[in-house]
Amino acid sequence: MKNFKIKLNFFLFLCLIPTFLMGFYFWFNKYSNELEGKNWIEKSNDLKNLIKTSEIIEKAWLEGQTDQLSKEEFVECKKELVANDNVDLSYLRCNPDFMKCFLKKLKGKIKYKRRGGAYKVSSVVPIEIGGRKHFGQVITRWSHKGKYVPNYSFALKLTSGKANLVFLMQNSCNEVFLPQRNYSYGGLSRITKNYWDNFNQSIFIDKFQVTFRDISEWKKVLRLPFEIPNKFIPSDSAFGLTIGEMKDYCSFKGKQLLQTHIWDAATYIPQDIRNKRKKIIRKGPYPWTKKRVSFLWKAKNNTDFKFKKKYCKKVFTKDCLSLIPFKRHSISSSSWSGVFQVLGGYPEAMKNPFNDGLNLKLSSFYFSASSSWHALGKRSYWNGFSFDTNRLGLKEELKFEKKLKVLEKLPSSEVRISFRCMRKLK
Amino acid sequence: MYEEIKMRVFLLFTMIIFNFYSCDFLKEKGLMTNVFEAKKYGDWVFTHRLAILNQHYFNKDEPILRPYLTWQLLAKFRVLGGGGDEAYSECLFYKVPYFDKKGKKPKVFGQILSKRISKNDKCSIEGDSIKKDLLTGVEDFKVFFSHKKVLAKKSKREIQPFVFTMSYSKEGKTYWSSFPLVNLNVDGIKWGKEKKIRFSQRKLGRYSSTEREGLFKAGYFWSDLEREDNEDFRVDLGHQKYIDGKAIRCEAWSKDCKKKQQSFCQNCRWGWYEVVGGKCEKFHDKFCGQDNCGIRGWPACPKGLQQEKLSYLKGHCQKSKEKAFCQEGLEKVCDGDGVVICL
Numbered sequence: 001m002k003n004f005k006i007k008l009n010f011f012l013f014l015c016l017i018p019t020f021l022m023g024f025y026f027w028f029n030k031y032s033n034e035l036e037g038k039n040w041i042e043k044s045n046d047l048k049n050l051i052k053t054s055e056i057i058e059k060a061w062l063e064g065q066t067d068q069l070s071k072e073e074f075v076e077c078k079k080e081l082v083a084n085d086n087v088d089l090s091y092l093r094c095n096p097d098f099m100k101c102f103l104k105k106l107k108g109k110i111k112y113k114r115r116g117g118a119y120k121v122s123s124v125v126p127i128e129i130g131g132r133k134h135f136g137q138v139i140t141r142w143s144h145k146g147k148y149v150p151n152y153s154f155a156l157k158l159t160s161g162k163a164n165l166v167f168l169m170q171n172s173c174n175e176v177f178l179p180q181r182n183y184s185y186g187g188l189s190r191i192t193k194n195y196w197d198n199f200n201q202s203i204f205i206d207k208f209q210v211t212f213r214d215i216s217e218w219k220k221v222l223r224l225p226f227e228i229p230n231k232f233i234p235s236d237s238a239f240g241l242t243i244g245e246m247k248d249y250c251s252f253k254g255k256q257l258l259q260t261h262i263w264d265a266a267t268y269i270p271q272d273i274r275n276k277r278k279k280i281i282r283k284g285p286y287p288w289t290k291k292r293v294s295f296l297w298k299a300k301n302n303t304d305f306k307f308k309k310k311y312c313k314k315v316f317t318k319d320c321l322s323l324i325p326f327k328r329h330s331i332s333s334s335s336w337s338g339v340f341q342v343l344g345g346y347p348e349a350m351k352n353p354f355n356d357g358l359n360l361k362l363s364s365f366y367f368s369a370s371s372s373w374h375a376l377g378k379r380s381y382w383n384g385f386s387f388d389t390n391r392l393g394l395k396e397e398l399k400f401e402k403k404l405k406v407l408e409k410l411p412s413s414e415v416r417i418s419f420r421c422m423r424k425l426k
Numbered sequence: 427m428y429e430e431i432k433m434r435v436f437l438l439f440t441m442i443i444f445n446f447y448s449c450d451f452l453k454e455k456g457l458m459t460n461v462f463e464a465k466k467y468g469d470w471v472f473t474h475r476l477a478i479l480n481q482h483y484f485n486k487d488e489p490i491l492r493p494y495l496t497w498q499l500l501a502k503f504r505v506l507g508g509g510g511d512e513a514y515s516e517c518l519f520y521k522v523p524y525f526d527k528k529g530k531k532p533k534v535f536g537q538i539l540s541k542r543i544s545k546n547d548k549c550s551i552e553g554d555s556i557k558k559d560l561l562t563g564v565e566d567f568k569v570f571f572s573h574k575k576v577l578a579k580k581s582k583r584e585i586q587p588f589v590f591t592m593s594y595s596k597e598g599k600t601y602w603s604s605f606p607l608v609n610l611n612v613d614g615i616k617w618g619k620e621k622k623i624r625f626s627q628r629k630l631g632r633y634s635s636t637e638r639e640g641l642f643k644a645g646y647f648w649s650d651l652e653r654e655d656n657e658d659f660r661v662d663l664g665h666q667k668y669i670d671g672k673a674i675r676c677e678a679w680s681k682d683c684k685k686k687q688q689s690f691c692q693n694c695r696w697g698w699y700e701v702v703g704g705k706c707e708k709f710h711d712k713f714c715g716q717d718n719c720g721i722r723g724w725p726a727c728p729k730g731l732q733q734e735k736l737s738y739l740k741g742h743c744q745k746s747k748e749k750a751f752c753q754e755g756l757e758k759v760c761d762g763d764g765v766v767i768c769l
Binding site (some may be wrong): 010012036039040041043044045047049051052058061062094127137139141142144145146147148149152153155158161163164165166167168169170172173175176177179180182193195196197198199200201202242247250254255256259261274303310336337338351353354355356399420423424 | 434440457458460462463465467468471472474478486506508509510511512561592602605606608620630631632633634635636637638642643644645646648649650653655656657658660692694695696698699715716718719720721727728730731751752753758
């Protein structure tokens with residue numbers, strides 16, 4: 001009997017141990033699954049928070065301002081970027097320097113509210129580049145090897161709870177689409193061999209001239225030394241680059257140096273904007289009117305013409321230098337297609353696929369309003385590497401006045417040539 | 427003695443209950459609804475290409491009821507990972523429930539299956555997978571997705587663009603799960619029936635910018651900055667002159683106007699340019715590098731489509747020449763590939 005009892009107990013023990021082990025195994029599985037489930041739910045909530053944060057960041061990127069910053073902080077950021085009253089606020093849009101300043105002011109903490117909930121905070125994590133920590137990093141196809149790397153973007157590393165992500169922002173503020181229609185190169189309408197069209201082509205043109213900020217960022221990525229010329233600020237149109245460097249900069253951004261016929265298309269106002277397939281294209285010489293007569297025409301043809309301050313908003317000529325300060329990144333005068341800095345300001349180099357000898361738009365603050373250079377399609381020749389007017393073959397046209405404030409910053413015989421880029425998409 | 431037996435019985439009983447409780451999860455192989463939803467949110471959020479398959483099931487606001495007990499492939503998500511690489515693909519399947527003739531309740535419930543596969547693999551219910559997520563006991567399954575707002579009239583709901591939405595019932599409760607696809611734009615959607623909406627067909631007009639048509643206009647997302655892969659996808663590491671014959675053709679068209687290979691112009695390190703001429707009349711080849719069109723030794727610049735009508739001359743090369751221009755004093759010549767170059 002006693003033996004039987006021991007045997008029974010032993011049998012029960014043998015049955016219980018595996019049952020218990022199995023039970024424990026299943027319980028552990030269930031517990032770990034529940035824990036994993038909880039983790040997934042937390043992670044997805046954190047991701048939702050990061051996406052909400054990205055919306056706020058994207059808004060700040062596109063608008064160049066944000067209600068996350070106080071008025072004082074915004075003014076401080078403007079100061080840091082040397083974006084004073086003579087720099088248009090459009091300079092802050094899609095500008096990595098503004099984003100860095102904005103994030104530095106907030107110490108990387110973005111506050112937001114989700115529908116019906118309390119305020120939450122997500123963090124932008126500094127990225128270590130060359131031993132120093134920065135809010136954000138420029139990611140380009142030039143530097144990154146991945147398959148889906150954009151030509152150019154500014155990346156931020158975001159974190160909230162268990163989730164992380166990288167938010168890449170592209171510069172969509174400073175390019176404009178060239179409407180698809182018939183165009184012609186140059187000022188003369190009747191030479192049909194200069195006619196072309198861009199149907200089925202998506203051409204985007206830089207709205208503004210390339211700035212020193214852009215060049216400095218490019219050189220930094222290439223690890224090349226670069227310093228903005230003395231007395232000039234990052235928002236100034238970049239000058240002093242050879243045509244080869246201009247092409248290289250545009251290529252770095254996945255673009256091309258602007259071509260003259262594209263520029264003509266973007267600046268000459270179509271006489272009949274609704275008819276895209278006009279056989280004969282008539283043109284006026286100014287980007288703000290279809291008429292052939294404007295204050296510039298009067299300045300050229302009327303001896304008693306008096307230049308007024310208000311004209312500087314349309315074209316910044318030599319006359320304006322003594323009237324108002326030069327505004328950088330100015331949006332006060334736009335072409336029909338939406339590009340800025342059309343006439344006046346800095347001379348601009350382009351690539352001319354029709355005539356290599358006409359690759360420089362000379363309308364600039366070097367000439368007074370009465371100069372015939374202040375008209376669309378008027379171009380001169382630049383050899384692509386020298387800035388000395390004595391070597392440019394422009395000596396006759398450019399009569400520099402040493403007293404001009406802008407020219408005091410450089411040797412008076414040097415001309416400042418700026419540029420912009422364009423690109424085709426698909 | 428009696429106390430001892432009582433104790434043993436109690437212990438045995440406790441262990442049996444514990445084991446039953448532990449084994450409970452075996453009853454359902456699928457995930458809990460909220461866990462499934464949370465997992466898919468994270469798995470799909472970085473989708474940059476979406477293929478809609480069996481498009482007739484989408485945006486109908488009607489449950490999928492036929493064919494009974496079959497797995498229906500609904501969508502393929504191609505998801506971006508770290509450093510600008512594609513990480514994996516996920517395939518979404520639905521197993522249609524079975525109803526008997528009179529029953530309102532299904533005899534066999536439906537199942538939602540998400541299967542992760544390698545980025546280059548095809549979606550198949552039988553094929554290998556990296557992981558699977560299953561939601562069982564499902565009925566009244568509806569699916570919605572569009573690049574525009576969709577109004578589900580019966581359900582009185584508005585489905586937001588670029589948000590993949592599923593609605594289903596489980597254990598008498600109706601669920602609406604929304605998955606925003608933050609990297610997706612119009613170009614990335616491949617519809618089952620309609621042709622892919624190309625960038626050029628989008629309504630770009632005066633003042634249009636390069637903003638994307640998606641949930642984020644100016645940005646997109648990677649899971650990380652670091653890459654898992656080390657392959658260099660950049661093409662054209664130096665300046666390749668066209669005249670030297672070393673320029674890299676990143677998009678090539680055959681004589682019968684079919685793409686010879688998938689275009690990789692997006693990987694050109696220095697941008698790309700299009701040439702006039704080539705083998706196909708309709709579409710032109712593209713090369714990596716800086717565009718120097720019109721200059722001696724480089725391809726001619728495109729004059730556009732309208733200019734074709736000016737051509738009275740036959741012959742592909744002659745026609746191509748009329749569609750291009752060179753700098754003054756240069757001559758247009760077709761090279762061995764039929765590309766118009768300036769000499």
